[in-house]
Amino acid sequence: MAQKLKAAHPLEKRVLIEGIEEENSWLLSVYEQKMDGYKMARKAVGMEPDAIINEVKNSGLRGLGGAGFPAGVKWSFIPKNSAKPVYLVCNADEGEPGTFKDRQIMEHLPHRLIEGMICAASAVRSETGYIYIRGELRLAFERIEKAIEEAYEKGYLGKNIFGSGRNFDLTVHPGAGAYICGEETGLIESLEGDRGQPRLKPPFPAISGAFGGPTVVNNVATLAHVPGILRNGADWFIKMGGGSNRNAGTQVFCVSGDVQKPGFYEVPVGTNLNVLLNDICGGPQPGRKFKACFPGGSSSPLLMAEEFDVKMDFDSLAAKGTMMGSGAIIVLDDRRSIPEVAMRTARFYAHESCGQCVPCREGTKWVYTMIKRLCKGEGRKQDIDTTIEACNNMAGKTICVLSDACAMPVVSMLKKFRLEFEAIAKSDEEFVPHLPKVSGQLGGLMQAIRERQGFHK
Protein backbone atom coordinates (compact mmCIF):
# COMPACT_ATOMS: atom_id res chain seq x y z
CA MET A 1 0.00 0.00 0.00
CA ALA A 2 1.62 3.23 -1.12
CA GLN A 3 1.17 5.98 1.40
CA LYS A 4 2.43 9.53 1.02
CA LEU A 5 3.72 11.00 4.25
CA LYS A 6 3.99 14.71 4.85
CA ALA A 7 7.28 16.55 4.51
CA ALA A 8 9.02 17.61 7.71
CA HIS A 9 7.87 20.73 9.55
CA PRO A 10 10.70 23.36 9.41
CA LEU A 11 11.26 22.92 13.15
CA GLU A 12 11.57 19.15 12.86
CA LYS A 13 14.94 17.38 12.74
CA ARG A 14 14.49 14.01 11.06
CA VAL A 15 17.12 11.45 11.96
CA LEU A 16 15.25 8.37 13.10
CA ILE A 17 12.60 8.90 10.46
CA GLU A 18 14.83 10.51 7.85
CA GLY A 19 13.64 9.38 4.42
CA ILE A 20 10.15 8.45 5.64
CA GLU A 21 8.60 10.57 2.89
CA GLU A 22 10.41 8.61 0.13
CA GLU A 23 8.19 6.47 -2.05
CA ASN A 24 8.41 2.80 -0.96
CA SER A 25 10.75 3.82 1.86
CA TRP A 26 10.37 0.33 3.38
CA LEU A 27 12.09 -1.45 0.49
CA LEU A 28 15.73 -2.43 0.79
CA SER A 29 16.59 -0.91 -2.60
CA VAL A 30 15.18 2.50 -1.57
CA TYR A 31 16.86 2.33 1.84
CA GLU A 32 20.23 1.62 0.23
CA GLN A 33 19.96 4.11 -2.63
CA LYS A 34 18.37 7.07 -0.84
CA MET A 35 19.46 6.65 2.77
CA ASP A 36 22.94 5.16 2.65
CA GLY A 37 21.32 2.03 4.04
CA TYR A 38 23.39 -0.80 5.57
CA LYS A 39 26.70 1.06 5.28
CA MET A 40 26.95 1.26 9.07
CA ALA A 41 26.01 -2.39 9.53
CA ARG A 42 28.80 -3.27 7.11
CA LYS A 43 31.16 -1.09 9.16
CA ALA A 44 29.97 -2.41 12.54
CA VAL A 45 30.57 -6.07 11.75
CA GLY A 46 34.22 -5.21 11.16
CA MET A 47 34.58 -3.13 14.34
CA GLU A 48 35.78 -4.20 17.78
CA PRO A 49 32.64 -4.71 19.90
CA ASP A 50 33.96 -2.38 22.61
CA ALA A 51 34.51 0.38 20.05
CA ILE A 52 30.79 0.27 19.14
CA ILE A 53 29.78 0.23 22.80
CA ASN A 54 32.04 3.20 23.58
CA GLU A 55 30.71 5.27 20.69
CA VAL A 56 27.13 4.63 21.80
CA LYS A 57 28.04 5.26 25.45
CA ASN A 58 29.74 8.56 24.55
CA SER A 59 26.76 9.66 22.49
CA GLY A 60 24.54 9.56 25.57
CA LEU A 61 21.84 7.60 23.70
CA ARG A 62 19.18 6.74 26.29
CA GLY A 63 16.45 4.15 26.01
CA LEU A 64 13.39 5.56 24.30
CA GLY A 65 11.02 2.83 25.50
CA GLY A 66 10.20 4.57 28.76
CA ALA A 67 12.92 4.28 31.38
CA GLY A 68 15.66 6.27 29.61
CA PHE A 69 18.49 3.94 30.63
CA PRO A 70 21.75 4.68 28.71
CA ALA A 71 21.98 2.14 25.88
CA GLY A 72 25.78 1.82 25.76
CA VAL A 73 25.93 1.24 29.51
CA LYS A 74 23.31 -1.50 29.24
CA TRP A 75 25.30 -3.20 26.48
CA SER A 76 28.47 -3.04 28.56
CA PHE A 77 26.81 -5.26 31.23
CA ILE A 78 26.75 -8.22 28.81
CA PRO A 79 29.50 -10.70 29.73
CA LYS A 80 32.22 -10.75 27.07
CA ASN A 81 32.89 -14.48 27.11
CA SER A 82 29.46 -15.88 27.85
CA ALA A 83 29.22 -19.67 27.66
CA LYS A 84 25.54 -19.22 26.84
CA PRO A 85 24.26 -17.54 23.68
CA VAL A 86 23.66 -13.80 23.95
CA TYR A 87 20.26 -12.58 22.76
CA LEU A 88 19.29 -9.20 21.36
CA VAL A 89 15.60 -8.46 21.74
CA CYS A 90 13.87 -5.49 20.19
CA ASN A 91 10.90 -4.35 22.23
CA ALA A 92 8.28 -3.46 19.61
CA ASP A 93 5.30 -4.09 21.85
CA GLU A 94 4.42 -0.38 21.93
CA GLY A 95 1.57 -0.72 24.42
CA GLU A 96 1.81 2.58 26.30
CA PRO A 97 -1.39 4.52 25.56
CA GLY A 98 -0.69 7.45 23.23
CA THR A 99 2.50 5.95 21.76
CA PHE A 100 2.84 5.26 18.03
CA LYS A 101 6.45 6.12 17.13
CA ASP A 102 7.79 2.55 16.83
CA ARG A 103 4.96 1.71 14.49
CA GLN A 104 6.03 4.50 12.11
CA ILE A 105 9.61 3.28 12.07
CA MET A 106 8.58 -0.33 11.46
CA GLU A 107 5.98 0.45 8.80
CA HIS A 108 8.08 2.92 6.84
CA LEU A 109 11.73 2.28 7.69
CA PRO A 110 12.01 -1.36 8.80
CA HIS A 111 15.54 -1.64 7.37
CA ARG A 112 16.78 1.12 9.70
CA LEU A 113 15.68 -0.99 12.65
CA ILE A 114 17.29 -4.12 11.20
CA GLU A 115 20.50 -2.21 10.54
CA GLY A 116 20.46 -0.88 14.12
CA MET A 117 20.02 -4.43 15.39
CA ILE A 118 22.97 -5.70 13.33
CA CYS A 119 25.13 -2.93 14.85
CA ALA A 120 23.90 -3.67 18.39
CA ALA A 121 24.35 -7.43 17.91
CA SER A 122 27.94 -6.83 16.82
CA ALA A 123 28.51 -4.77 19.97
CA VAL A 124 27.24 -7.45 22.37
CA ARG A 125 28.42 -10.48 20.35
CA SER A 126 24.93 -11.76 19.74
CA GLU A 127 24.08 -14.16 16.95
CA THR A 128 20.35 -14.34 17.63
CA GLY A 129 17.85 -11.50 17.64
CA TYR A 130 14.12 -11.21 18.08
CA ILE A 131 11.68 -8.43 17.33
CA TYR A 132 8.79 -8.84 19.76
CA ILE A 133 6.04 -6.91 18.02
CA ARG A 134 2.59 -5.96 19.22
CA GLY A 135 0.21 -8.36 17.45
CA GLU A 136 -2.24 -5.67 16.38
CA LEU A 137 0.41 -3.89 14.29
CA ARG A 138 -0.38 -5.94 11.21
CA LEU A 139 1.19 -3.69 8.56
CA ALA A 140 4.34 -3.19 10.63
CA PHE A 141 4.59 -6.96 11.09
CA GLU A 142 4.25 -7.59 7.35
CA ARG A 143 6.79 -4.92 6.43
CA ILE A 144 9.31 -6.14 9.00
CA GLU A 145 8.92 -9.74 7.82
CA LYS A 146 9.39 -8.69 4.21
CA ALA A 147 12.42 -6.56 5.13
CA ILE A 148 14.01 -9.47 7.00
CA GLU A 149 13.45 -11.66 3.96
CA GLU A 150 15.15 -9.07 1.74
CA ALA A 151 18.08 -8.75 4.15
CA TYR A 152 18.57 -12.55 4.22
CA GLU A 153 18.54 -12.65 0.41
CA LYS A 154 21.33 -10.07 0.28
CA GLY A 155 23.43 -11.82 2.93
CA TYR A 156 22.93 -9.07 5.51
CA LEU A 157 21.36 -11.55 7.92
CA GLY A 158 22.17 -15.20 8.53
CA LYS A 159 25.61 -16.78 8.37
CA ASN A 160 28.79 -14.82 7.60
CA ILE A 161 26.99 -11.51 7.19
CA PHE A 162 28.64 -9.06 4.80
CA GLY A 163 31.35 -11.71 4.44
CA SER A 164 32.58 -10.76 7.92
CA GLY A 165 32.61 -14.18 9.50
CA ARG A 166 29.89 -13.02 11.94
CA ASN A 167 26.42 -14.60 12.09
CA PHE A 168 23.14 -12.96 13.00
CA ASP A 169 19.68 -14.49 12.72
CA LEU A 170 16.59 -12.40 13.24
CA THR A 171 13.03 -13.55 13.93
CA VAL A 172 9.80 -11.60 14.42
CA HIS A 173 7.55 -12.72 17.26
CA PRO A 174 4.05 -11.20 17.45
CA GLY A 175 2.54 -10.73 20.89
CA ALA A 176 -1.13 -11.10 21.74
CA GLY A 177 -1.91 -7.59 22.90
CA ALA A 178 -1.08 -7.52 26.62
CA TYR A 179 0.43 -4.28 27.91
CA ILE A 180 2.48 -6.17 30.48
CA CYS A 181 4.34 -8.00 27.70
CA GLY A 182 6.07 -4.67 26.98
CA GLU A 183 7.83 -4.90 30.37
CA GLU A 184 11.14 -6.47 29.41
CA THR A 185 10.99 -9.57 31.61
CA GLY A 186 7.28 -10.11 30.90
CA LEU A 187 8.25 -9.88 27.25
CA ILE A 188 10.99 -12.49 27.71
CA GLU A 189 8.53 -14.86 29.44
CA SER A 190 6.10 -14.42 26.57
CA LEU A 191 8.87 -14.91 23.99
CA GLU A 192 9.73 -18.19 25.69
CA GLY A 193 6.11 -19.30 25.34
CA ASP A 194 5.02 -18.70 28.94
CA ARG A 195 2.47 -16.36 30.46
CA GLY A 196 3.76 -12.79 30.18
CA GLN A 197 4.41 -12.15 33.87
CA PRO A 198 7.38 -9.99 34.86
CA ARG A 199 10.27 -11.65 36.70
CA LEU A 200 11.81 -10.63 40.00
CA LYS A 201 15.11 -8.79 39.46
CA PRO A 202 17.99 -9.48 40.01
CA PRO A 203 19.05 -11.33 38.00
CA PHE A 204 18.69 -8.68 35.32
CA PRO A 205 18.33 -9.77 31.69
CA ALA A 206 21.95 -8.79 30.95
CA ILE A 207 22.99 -11.75 33.13
CA SER A 208 20.05 -14.12 32.70
CA GLY A 209 17.37 -13.17 30.21
CA ALA A 210 15.85 -15.04 27.29
CA PHE A 211 16.32 -18.81 27.54
CA GLY A 212 18.71 -18.23 30.45
CA GLY A 213 21.23 -16.37 28.29
CA PRO A 214 22.54 -12.80 28.67
CA THR A 215 20.01 -10.57 26.93
CA VAL A 216 19.76 -6.97 25.82
CA VAL A 217 16.24 -5.59 25.46
CA ASN A 218 15.97 -2.27 23.65
CA ASN A 219 13.16 -0.24 22.22
CA VAL A 220 12.70 0.13 18.43
CA ALA A 221 13.68 3.81 18.40
CA THR A 222 16.75 3.24 20.59
CA LEU A 223 18.06 0.61 18.15
CA ALA A 224 17.13 2.60 15.05
CA HIS A 225 19.29 5.49 16.33
CA VAL A 226 22.48 3.40 16.28
CA PRO A 227 23.38 3.60 12.54
CA GLY A 228 23.14 7.42 12.67
CA ILE A 229 25.46 7.55 15.69
CA LEU A 230 28.04 5.30 14.03
CA ARG A 231 27.84 7.36 10.83
CA ASN A 232 28.06 10.84 12.34
CA GLY A 233 29.74 10.24 15.69
CA ALA A 234 28.85 10.73 19.34
CA ASP A 235 29.49 14.51 19.30
CA TRP A 236 27.00 15.06 16.49
CA PHE A 237 24.36 13.25 18.55
CA ILE A 238 25.14 15.25 21.69
CA LYS A 239 25.08 18.60 19.86
CA MET A 240 21.70 17.84 18.33
CA GLY A 241 20.16 17.56 21.78
CA GLY A 242 21.66 20.79 23.08
CA GLY A 243 25.15 19.77 24.18
CA SER A 244 24.64 17.42 27.12
CA ASN A 245 25.16 13.69 26.91
CA ARG A 246 22.33 13.22 29.41
CA ASN A 247 19.76 14.64 27.00
CA ALA A 248 21.15 13.96 23.56
CA GLY A 249 19.79 13.31 20.08
CA THR A 250 16.23 13.40 18.87
CA GLN A 251 12.95 11.78 19.80
CA VAL A 252 9.88 11.11 17.71
CA PHE A 253 7.11 12.60 19.83
CA CYS A 254 3.60 11.24 19.27
CA VAL A 255 1.09 14.01 19.89
CA SER A 256 -2.55 13.08 20.33
CA GLY A 257 -5.69 14.62 21.79
CA ASP A 258 -6.76 18.24 21.75
CA VAL A 259 -4.36 19.93 19.30
CA GLN A 260 -5.03 21.11 15.77
CA LYS A 261 -2.43 18.86 14.12
CA PRO A 262 -1.92 15.65 16.06
CA GLY A 263 0.72 13.30 14.66
CA PHE A 264 4.31 12.19 15.05
CA TYR A 265 7.11 14.76 14.94
CA GLU A 266 10.83 14.20 15.32
CA VAL A 267 12.56 17.06 17.10
CA PRO A 268 15.77 17.47 19.11
CA VAL A 269 15.48 16.26 22.68
CA GLY A 270 15.10 19.46 24.70
CA THR A 271 12.63 21.18 22.36
CA ASN A 272 10.27 23.36 24.37
CA LEU A 273 6.84 21.79 24.89
CA ASN A 274 5.13 25.06 23.97
CA VAL A 275 7.00 25.13 20.66
CA LEU A 276 5.99 21.57 19.94
CA LEU A 277 2.32 22.05 20.79
CA ASN A 278 1.79 25.58 19.46
CA ASP A 279 4.23 26.06 16.59
CA ILE A 280 4.41 22.54 15.23
CA CYS A 281 1.04 21.09 16.23
CA GLY A 282 -0.92 24.29 15.55
CA GLY A 283 -2.01 25.00 19.14
CA PRO A 284 -5.37 24.22 20.74
CA GLN A 285 -8.52 23.79 18.70
CA PRO A 286 -10.35 27.04 17.83
CA GLY A 287 -11.91 28.68 20.87
CA ARG A 288 -10.32 26.24 23.31
CA LYS A 289 -7.47 26.46 25.81
CA PHE A 290 -4.96 23.84 26.85
CA LYS A 291 -5.67 22.44 30.27
CA ALA A 292 -3.03 19.75 30.81
CA CYS A 293 -1.06 16.99 29.16
CA PHE A 294 0.58 13.67 29.83
CA PRO A 295 4.10 14.45 28.54
CA GLY A 296 5.37 10.85 28.30
CA GLY A 297 2.47 8.44 27.88
CA SER A 298 -0.34 7.59 30.27
CA SER A 299 2.15 6.54 32.98
CA SER A 300 3.61 10.02 33.28
CA PRO A 301 2.35 12.53 35.87
CA LEU A 302 0.30 15.32 34.28
CA LEU A 303 1.65 18.79 33.53
CA MET A 304 -0.80 21.67 33.90
CA ALA A 305 -0.96 24.20 31.03
CA GLU A 306 0.94 26.76 33.11
CA GLU A 307 3.83 24.25 33.32
CA PHE A 308 4.15 23.80 29.52
CA ASP A 309 7.19 26.09 29.30
CA VAL A 310 9.52 23.13 29.75
CA LYS A 311 12.21 21.43 27.70
CA MET A 312 11.18 17.99 26.52
CA ASP A 313 14.18 16.17 27.89
CA PHE A 314 14.81 13.60 30.60
CA ASP A 315 16.19 15.96 33.24
CA SER A 316 13.90 18.98 32.73
CA LEU A 317 10.80 16.80 32.90
CA ALA A 318 12.14 14.97 35.97
CA ALA A 319 12.66 18.37 37.61
CA LYS A 320 8.93 19.02 37.07
CA GLY A 321 8.07 15.71 38.73
CA THR A 322 7.22 13.90 35.52
CA MET A 323 9.04 12.08 32.72
CA MET A 324 9.70 11.83 28.99
CA GLY A 325 8.64 8.17 29.03
CA SER A 326 7.81 6.80 25.62
CA GLY A 327 7.45 10.21 23.93
CA ALA A 328 3.66 10.20 23.87
CA ILE A 329 2.12 13.59 24.57
CA ILE A 330 -1.61 13.34 25.24
CA VAL A 331 -3.16 16.80 25.26
CA LEU A 332 -6.31 17.76 27.15
CA ASP A 333 -8.15 21.02 26.62
CA ASP A 334 -10.60 22.92 28.84
CA ARG A 335 -13.51 20.64 27.88
CA ARG A 336 -11.96 17.61 29.57
CA SER A 337 -12.97 16.42 33.03
CA ILE A 338 -9.86 15.39 34.94
CA PRO A 339 -11.77 12.95 37.21
CA GLU A 340 -12.99 11.18 34.04
CA VAL A 341 -9.43 11.06 32.70
CA ALA A 342 -8.20 9.69 36.04
CA MET A 343 -10.93 7.05 36.03
CA ARG A 344 -10.05 5.86 32.53
CA THR A 345 -6.34 5.85 33.33
CA ALA A 346 -6.91 3.72 36.43
CA ARG A 347 -9.28 1.40 34.55
CA PHE A 348 -6.58 0.72 31.97
CA TYR A 349 -3.99 -0.26 34.58
CA ALA A 350 -6.48 -2.32 36.59
CA HIS A 351 -7.29 -4.23 33.43
CA GLU A 352 -3.64 -4.74 32.47
CA SER A 353 -2.24 -5.75 35.89
CA CYS A 354 -0.87 -9.29 35.63
CA GLY A 355 -2.03 -9.96 39.19
CA GLN A 356 1.21 -11.28 40.74
CA CYS A 357 1.63 -8.51 43.35
CA VAL A 358 -1.08 -7.60 45.85
CA PRO A 359 -0.42 -3.82 45.89
CA CYS A 360 -0.84 -3.74 42.12
CA ARG A 361 -3.64 -6.28 41.67
CA GLU A 362 -5.77 -4.87 44.51
CA GLY A 363 -4.50 -1.28 44.41
CA THR A 364 -5.26 -0.60 40.75
CA LYS A 365 -8.78 -2.02 41.17
CA TRP A 366 -9.50 -0.02 44.31
CA VAL A 367 -8.17 3.20 42.81
CA TYR A 368 -10.39 2.65 39.77
CA THR A 369 -13.40 1.79 41.95
CA MET A 370 -12.99 4.85 44.16
CA ILE A 371 -12.55 7.28 41.29
CA LYS A 372 -15.46 5.72 39.43
CA ARG A 373 -17.62 6.20 42.49
CA LEU A 374 -16.60 9.87 42.60
CA CYS A 375 -17.38 10.27 38.89
CA LYS A 376 -20.84 8.76 39.42
CA GLY A 377 -21.51 11.37 42.11
CA GLU A 378 -21.53 8.70 44.83
CA GLY A 379 -18.14 9.39 46.39
CA ARG A 380 -17.24 11.56 49.34
CA LYS A 381 -14.49 14.11 49.90
CA GLN A 382 -12.38 11.82 52.05
CA ASP A 383 -12.14 9.41 49.08
CA ILE A 384 -9.65 11.82 47.52
CA ASP A 385 -7.13 11.37 50.33
CA THR A 386 -7.93 7.67 50.65
CA THR A 387 -7.12 7.24 46.95
CA ILE A 388 -3.85 9.15 47.32
CA GLU A 389 -2.96 6.93 50.28
CA ALA A 390 -3.79 3.81 48.27
CA CYS A 391 -1.54 5.06 45.47
CA ASN A 392 1.30 5.72 47.91
CA ASN A 393 1.05 2.10 48.98
CA MET A 394 1.28 0.90 45.38
CA ALA A 395 4.42 2.69 44.21
CA GLY A 396 7.86 1.11 44.62
CA LYS A 397 6.53 -2.07 46.22
CA THR A 398 6.03 -4.47 43.37
CA ILE A 399 7.85 -6.76 40.92
CA CYS A 400 7.53 -4.29 38.04
CA VAL A 401 6.52 -0.66 37.76
CA LEU A 402 3.05 -1.12 36.28
CA SER A 403 1.74 -0.38 39.76
CA ASP A 404 3.70 2.90 39.87
CA ALA A 405 2.54 3.66 36.32
CA CYS A 406 -1.03 3.75 37.63
CA ALA A 407 -0.26 5.54 40.90
CA MET A 408 1.91 8.36 39.51
CA PRO A 409 -0.47 9.96 37.00
CA VAL A 410 -3.49 9.42 39.25
CA VAL A 411 -1.83 11.15 42.22
CA SER A 412 -0.77 14.03 39.98
CA MET A 413 -4.38 14.49 38.88
CA LEU A 414 -5.76 14.23 42.41
CA LYS A 415 -3.27 16.79 43.69
CA LYS A 416 -3.10 19.25 40.81
CA PHE A 417 -6.84 19.23 40.07
CA ARG A 418 -8.15 18.52 43.56
CA LEU A 419 -10.88 21.15 43.23
CA GLU A 420 -12.42 19.24 40.33
CA PHE A 421 -12.61 16.10 42.42
CA GLU A 422 -14.01 18.01 45.40
CA ALA A 423 -16.68 19.56 43.19
CA ILE A 424 -18.14 16.15 42.35
CA ALA A 425 -17.67 14.62 45.83
CA LYS A 426 -20.34 14.56 48.49
CA SER A 427 -19.76 15.96 51.96
CA ASP A 428 -19.95 13.47 54.85
CA GLU A 429 -23.50 14.65 55.65
CA GLU A 430 -24.70 14.08 52.09
CA PHE A 431 -22.94 10.73 51.69
CA VAL A 432 -25.20 7.67 51.67
CA PRO A 433 -23.28 4.41 51.88
CA HIS A 434 -24.81 1.39 50.17
CA LEU A 435 -24.53 -2.27 51.02
CA PRO A 436 -25.87 -4.80 48.56
CA LYS A 437 -29.26 -6.36 49.41
CA VAL A 438 -28.99 -10.08 50.12
CA SER A 439 -31.81 -12.46 51.08
CA GLY A 440 -31.81 -15.49 53.43
CA GLN A 441 -29.70 -15.91 56.56
CA LEU A 442 -26.90 -13.72 55.16
CA GLY A 443 -29.51 -11.09 54.35
CA GLY A 444 -30.47 -10.97 58.04
CA LEU A 445 -26.85 -10.48 59.02
CA MET A 446 -26.42 -7.70 56.47
CA GLN A 447 -29.53 -6.02 57.79
CA ALA A 448 -28.11 -6.11 61.33
CA ILE A 449 -24.88 -4.52 60.06
CA ARG A 450 -26.84 -1.83 58.23
CA GLU A 451 -28.82 -0.97 61.32
CA ARG A 452 -25.84 -0.94 63.66
CA GLN A 453 -23.79 1.26 61.36
CA GLY A 454 -26.62 3.55 60.34
CA PHE A 455 -26.43 2.50 56.72
CA HIS A 456 -29.07 3.41 54.23
CA LYS A 457 -31.72 0.68 53.87
Ligand SMILES: Cc1cc2nc3c(=O)[nH]c(=O)nc-3n(C[C@H](O)[C@H](O)[C@H](O)COP(=O)(O)O)c2cc1C
Ligand atom coordinates in the same frame (compact mmCIF):
# COMPACT_ATOMS: atom_id res chain seq x y z
C1 LIG B 1 4.26 -2.21 32.18
C2 LIG B 1 5.39 -1.84 31.28
C3 LIG B 1 5.18 -1.78 29.91
C4 LIG B 1 6.23 -1.46 29.05
N1 LIG B 1 5.99 -1.40 27.71
C5 LIG B 1 7.01 -1.11 26.87
C6 LIG B 1 6.79 -1.09 25.45
O1 LIG B 1 5.69 -1.31 24.97
N2 LIG B 1 7.86 -0.78 24.66
C7 LIG B 1 9.11 -0.54 25.17
O2 LIG B 1 10.06 -0.31 24.42
N3 LIG B 1 9.34 -0.55 26.50
C8 LIG B 1 8.33 -0.84 27.35
N4 LIG B 1 8.58 -0.89 28.70
C9 LIG B 1 9.96 -0.67 29.18
C10 LIG B 1 10.77 -1.98 29.10
O3 LIG B 1 10.60 -2.72 30.30
C11 LIG B 1 12.26 -1.72 28.92
O4 LIG B 1 12.68 -0.80 29.87
C12 LIG B 1 12.61 -1.18 27.54
O5 LIG B 1 12.12 -2.02 26.53
C13 LIG B 1 14.11 -1.08 27.41
O6 LIG B 1 14.43 -0.49 26.17
P1 LIG B 1 15.14 0.93 26.10
O7 LIG B 1 16.25 0.91 27.12
O8 LIG B 1 15.66 0.98 24.71
O9 LIG B 1 14.11 1.95 26.41
C14 LIG B 1 7.52 -1.19 29.58
C15 LIG B 1 7.72 -1.22 30.97
C16 LIG B 1 6.66 -1.53 31.80
C17 LIG B 1 6.90 -1.57 33.27
Ligand code: SF4
Ligand atom coordinates in the same frame (compact mmCIF):
# COMPACT_ATOMS: atom_id res chain seq x y z
S1 SF4 C 1 3.38 -4.75 39.46
FE1 SF4 C 1 1.46 -5.46 38.63
S2 SF4 C 1 1.88 -5.95 36.51
FE2 SF4 C 1 3.88 -5.80 37.55
S3 SF4 C 1 4.33 -7.88 38.20
FE3 SF4 C 1 3.25 -6.95 39.89
S4 SF4 C 1 1.06 -7.43 39.55
FE4 SF4 C 1 2.16 -7.83 37.63
